Amino acid sequence: MGLPREDYVRFQRLSIELLSVVYDWDTGIAASVALKEYFGEILAERRRDPQDDLISTLAQSELDGARLSDDEIFTFLLLILPAGVETTYRASGNLLVAILTEPSLLDRLRADRGLLAGAIEEALRWEPPISTVVRVATRDCELGGVPIPSGTNVSVSVAAANRDPKRYPDPDHFDPTRTNIAHLTFGAGPHLCLGMHLARMETAVAIDALLDRLPDLRLDPTAPKPSITGVAFRSPAALPVEFTPSAGRG
Numbered sequence: 264m265g266l267p268r269e270d271y272v273r274f275q276r277l278s279i280e281l282l283s284v285v286y287d288w289d290t291g292i293a294a295s296v297a298l299k300e301y302f303g304e305i306l307a308e309r310r311r312d313p314q315d316d317l318i319s320t321l322a323q324s325e326l327d328g329a330r331l332s333d334d335e336i337f338t339f340l341l342l343i344l345p346a347g348v349e350t351t352y353r354a355s356g357n358l359l360v361a362i363l364t365e366p367s368l369l370d371r372l373r374a375d376r377g378l379l380a381g382a383i384e385e386a387l388r389w390e391p392p393i394s395t396v397v398r399v400a401t402r403d404c405e406l407g408g409v410p411i412p413s414g415t416n417v418s419v420s421v422a423a424a425n426r427d428p429k430r431y432p433d434p435d436h437f438d439p440t441r442t443n444i445a446h447l448t449f450g451a452g453p454h455l456c457l458g459m460h461l462a463r464m465e466t467a468v469a470i471d472a473l474l475d476r477l478p479d480l481r482l483d484p485t486a487p488k489p490s491i492t493g494v495a496f497r498s499p500a501a502l503p504v505e506f507t508p509s510a511g512r513g
Contacts, residue, residue, distance in 0.1 A: 264316060265317065274348070277294045277298055277344070278344045279348075281344070282349055299337050302337055306322060318336075318340070350462065352498070354392045354498075357389070357391075357491055357497070358466065358470065359502055360499050360502065361382075361385075361389065361390070363482050368437075368439065369480075373474055373478070376474075378440070380463075380467070381444075382439035383467060383470075385438060385439045386437070388425045388426075388446035390491050391421055391425060392497060392498060393495065394422040394496075395419060395420050395495060396418075396447075396454075397416055397417065398419055399414065400413055421446075421450075424447050425446045431443070479507050481504060481505055481506070
């Protein structure tokens, strides 16, 4: 987006508050208003002086010969903001819970970074950051004996599908060496997450950096065992850890 780096913490907070509209309408709407006000200033500036960033591109883009309206751009940016933060930090947290609670897994991952890609996919299967997706039935059908009329909104539990015992042996077990992973965390078919490759890359970079910089990273033995919680969005609320600071490391 080309926004100031120092605003990152603020955007993370607002993105989480924006998504809380499912549970707390007033907080979500307040976050939406705050973000629109901020984006409005940036958008006006980019219209006057375009930069090499996403907002400038949107400000100059046309659809069927017409420039995008402010509201159309705001809607796009409000989607990108939580999508670029929320799911990735939750997925990374879920993976860390898996490997930090099994020291032998952590040791294997430190010794062989080739296991990281498989560990990321297994974490996405084992504990997806978003448990459900919504789809619309395009025709009358029946699923599991339940009639679903055309036009019905259907909430699909990808978390349950990812642990289908008919598809995965011992589905509740985290196994980074699985070779038959075909999780539905990023959706499927024409409704596939556009940012899935970026999310995988971000997670890999983050975990690699932690393992490089904190070679003795471990759970805080005085803190409760971490747990992954949530209904629509799932991740640990906190992940207390210990490590020994090393000279010269960031």
